[in-house]
Amino acid sequence: MSKSDDATSPLARLADSLPVRGRIGVVLIVADLALSRLQGAPEFPVARSAFDLCRRWYDGERFDPDQFDEAYYDEHDRGLSASARKARSQSELAAWSVLASAMMYIALQAYRETGSIPTSTVGNLGEEGELDEMYRQMQATSPTLIEAARRAARFLGQGREPSSFAQLKAILSGR
Numbered sequence: 001m002s003k004s005d006d007a008t009s010p011l012a013r014l015a016d017s018l019p020v021r022g023r024i025g026v027v028l029i030v031a032d033l034a035l036s037r038l039q040g041a042p043e044f045p046v047a048r049s050a051f052d053l054c055r056r057w058y059d060g061e062r063f064d065p066d067q068f069d070e071a072y073y074d075e076h077d078r079g080l081s082a083s084a085r086k087a088r089s090q091s092e093l094a095a096w097s098v099l100a101s102a103m104m105y106i107a108l109q110a111y112r113e114t115g116s117i118p119t120s121t122v123g124n125l126g127e128e129g130e131l132d133e134m135y136r137q138m139q140a141t142s143p144t145l146i147e148a149a150r151r152a153a154r155f156l157g158q159g160r161e162p163s164s165f166a167q168l169k170a171i172l173s174g175r
Helices: 010-016 020-036 044-058 066-072 080-085 090-114 126-141 143-156 165-172
Strands: none
Touching (some): 010 020, 010 126, 010 143, 020 044, 020 090, 020 126, 020 143, 020 165, 044 066, 044 080, 044 090, 066 090, 090 126, 143 165
16 A cells, blocks of 8 residues: 555555555454354355455465455355345445455455456455445444454554464454
8 A cells, every 4th residue: 555645544544554464454353343243144154264265364374366356256156245245234235345345455465465466356446445445334334343443553553463363353352
């Protein structure tokens, strides 16, 4: 992300000052909260799988970034986008959208890190656009998500980098 005034949403501005791994950490904390709101959804295993893909990248595992695109849209209509279309309420749809934006944001970072060219699905909104969309969906879901992003950004902005998502989550939740 450029250190400029291009970041339009509060989430994009929060992330702007962080290194890439810190930005991914903020996005993943929010995605985890969105995931918890989808636990009762019939399509929850799809959400869990998409989240796990993002968590694995944050934790340092490297794989072909095209896996993000495949998790978003698979040819058998079982991807994240198909699951979101089956949302039973507006709040559930917003949670699916937060998770999808988080995955697309992390995918974009993965493509950049590997030097690969993003698919059209991943590169569609760009970095700030994905964060702006994620913030709009966070607003529709709950102020809790926005506060979690702020706490994560404050912590990660201090130069602290837990070695895993589990550690980051435990620190932020006070465990």
